[in-house]
Amino acid sequence: xxxxxxxxxxxxxxxxxxxxxxxxxxxxxxxxxxxxxxxxxxxxxxxxxxxxxxxxxxxxxxxxxxxxxxxxxxxxxxxxxxxxxxxxxxxxxxxxxxxxxxxxxxxxxxxxxxxxxxxxxxxxxxxxxxxxxxxxxxxxxxxxxxxxxxxxxxxxxxxxxxxxxxxxxxxxxxxxxxxxxxxxxxxxxxxxxxxxxxxxxxxxxxxxxxxxxxxxxxxxxxxxx
Ligand SMILES: [Fe+2]
Numbered sequence: 001x002x003x004x005x006x007x008x009x010x011x012x013x014x015x016x017x018x019x020x021x022x023x024x025x026x027x028x029x030x031x032x033x034x035x036x037x038x039x040x041x042x043x044x045x046x047x048x049x050x051x052x053x054x055x056x057x058x059x060x061x062x063x064x065x066x067x068x069x070x071x072x073x074x075x076x077x078x079x080x081x082x083x084x085x086x087x088x089x090x091x092x093x094x095x096x097x098x099x100x101x102x103x104x105x106x107x108x109x110x111x112x113x114x115x116x117x118x119x120x121x122x123x124x125x126x127x128x129x130x131x132x133x134x135x136x137x138x139x140x141x142x143x144x145x146x147x148x149x150x151x152x153x154x155x156x157x158x159x160x161x162x163x164x165x166x167x168x169x170x171x172x173x174x175x176x177x178x179x180x181x182x183x184x185x186x187x188x189x190x191x192x193x194x195x196x197x198x199x200x201x202x203x204x205x206x207x208x209x210x211x212x213x214x215x216x217x218x219x220x221x222x223x224x225x
Contacts, residue, residue, distance in 0.1 A: 061197045063195065064177070073124075084117075119150065163180060166180065
């Protein structure tokens, strides 16, 4: 039975179920960072076009994987548990293909960062605090929420500036292992794994009377050789 026939025969409209059908002119769900300014958001969302081409892309610089990656992180768009201490940070961006200059839908990001309370990484294998995976949308876009990471000292006289580790994977593209850094954070001058090309500015916003941060981090992947 075709779906249309099924709907016709079961007469869903009689039960008032049609109210659940998304109308064709429905507006997209607001992103949290713009929920207080929905009209502008809708315009911005409509302006995103998966056929968009940006000519001056550069492949994103790679960094070391480090010892704290763990596979199997949950798919979610919030790395930290509710009410984790620290400044809320919402990171948005898009994953791009260096060769085609177009956004990559269905790219996967695997994200992990240090614990703001213990200055350590969660164990994985059941404890995935401060870890998440996500998939980019049809426009190559992603968004996740976390707290602004802290600097930490993994060994004496070796400081890491605040960063978020990530692995980016997309079909027919080379896997990228790297880190996100944020402008004007401390310890960047002594962090030998820091890279200035991976720094993005942070904007401060207020919502519901509380301050939080936003940052935009775009990722550019090279094709498989
Ligand atoms: Fe780290």
